[in-house]
Amino acid sequence: MSENQRRPITARRVILLLVVLAVLLVPIPTFHTPHSRDVVIDASQFEYSPPRLNINRGDTVNVTLNASDVVHGFFLDGYEIDSRVEPGISQKFTFTADRSGKFRYRCSVACGPLHPFMIGELVVGPNEPVWRASALAVVAAAAVLLGARKRRMA
Amino acid sequence: MTGKMGNRAALVVLVLVLAGIPASIVGYQYWLRPALADHRVVDIAALVPENGGFSPDLIRVGVGETITLRFAADDVAHGIAIGPGLDIDLGQIDPGHVGEVTLTPDSPGVYTYYCNTWCSPNHWRMRGILEVVDPTAAGAVGAPPDPIIEALIAASVDIDAKPQLAEGISPDRPNGEQKLETVEVPPGLLDPTWRLSHTPAEGLVALQAQNPEVADDVLTDVTAYLWSEPTPTVEIKELFAKNCAACHGELGAGDGPAATSTLETPVAFADVAWFRRGDIWYAKIRRGGMGTDMPNFGTLFTIEETRLLVDYLWSLSFGES
Ligand SMILES: [Cu+2]
C-alpha cells in the first residue's frame, strides 16, 4: 500500500523538476522580428539624452552620437563600443543588440568635474531573469496548490 | 627611559618619511631631472581657458637649442598641437597624463602651441607662444609677411564687409563638371590666383562674355565647378572638423553647437559663397573676426593649409564631388 502511494508522488516530483528546468533553461522565443532602429544620443556636460535606451533583443541599432558642448566619449559596457565625438561632427555607428540585460554607457573622455557621473543605461529586452523568476513563482504556487488538494483528497 | 627614546626615534623616522616623499618628488621634478637632462625641460600645465589655460603661456628658446616640452593635462582631456608648419600633434592627453615633444628649432620664428580637443566653451582661446630667438640677431622676430593679406590691405578691401546673400542661386556642381568641355573657359578662370581674388559671380560674367550662346544655368554650374575643383583631402577635412565644425557645423551651414554662444552667428557658407572672394575668406581665417568670436588661425596654420581650407569651403558651398 505504502509502495503504491509513493510511486505517483515520485512521478509528480519528476514532472515538477522537468517543468522547473524548462522554465530556467528553455530559450524564450523572440516574439517580434528583429528590425533596424535609429537612435540619436546627445552628449553634454554631464549627461546623455536620452539617459536610458530600451531596445528589443535582436534589433540592429543605428546610433547617431552628437556632442553639444565639448568633446565627449561613449563607452558601452558589454558591447565593446567606444566612440569619441567632437562638437559639430556627428559620429555614427551600428551594433546588434544580441545580448539581453542592462548595460551602462558612460563618457570615456574626461570632460569636466562631473565626468565620472556621466552615465546612461541601455536595456535590451525581453528581460529574461525577471520572466523566468515569475514563471518559477507560478510553477511553485501551482505545485503547492496541487499538493494540498491531493492531501485533502487522500 | 628606553621606551621614551624609542618613541622619539620612531617619530623622527615618521617625519622623515612623510616629508621626504614629497620632497624627493619635487626635487626630482624641479632639480634632479633638469640637472640630469642634457637640455632644458619645460613643464607646461594645461587647464581649460576659464581656469587659466596654459602655464607658462610663453616660452623662449634659442635657435639651435634643444628643448623638451612636457604638457600635463590637469583638469580635463586636452589635445596639444604646435604650429604653424611644425607638424606636431601630440593627440589627446587625458588628465594625469603627460604628452611630450623634443625639438631643436633651426631658424627664428614664432609658433603657437594650442589645444585641439574641444575642452570647454572657451576652448579656442587656449593658446601659448613658443618664440624661437636668434641671440646673435638684434630685434624681435615677427610673423613673416603674408602676400595675400598685404594685397588686400593695399587695395583697401574690407575683410569684415557683411556678406551679400546669394538667394536663389544653387549651382549644380556635377553638371558643371560634365559641361566643362562644352564651354570655352577664359585663361583667368583656370588660374587659382585669379580665382582667389574674384567672386564666382565675377567668374560667371567672364564666362558669359566668352560663351554668349550658352545658357546661363549651364555657365553657373561650370563656374561652381571651377571654384570648388580640388577634391578636399582627408587631412583638410579633419582640420576643419577639429577647429571649425563646433561653430560652423559639419557641412559649414553655421549650425555647430557652439554657434549659439558666439557674439555673432556664423553664416552658412553656401548662402554667401556666390558673392565671396576666396582671399577675403583666407584673410578672415588667418586674422579672425573683429570682436565676433571668429578666432584667428594665422598663428596656427600655414599659408598652404589656410588656402586648402578656403578650397574646402568652396566644396562645402557648392557640393562635394
Ligand atoms: Cu563627457
Ligand SMILES: [Cu+2]
Ligand atoms: Cu583644451
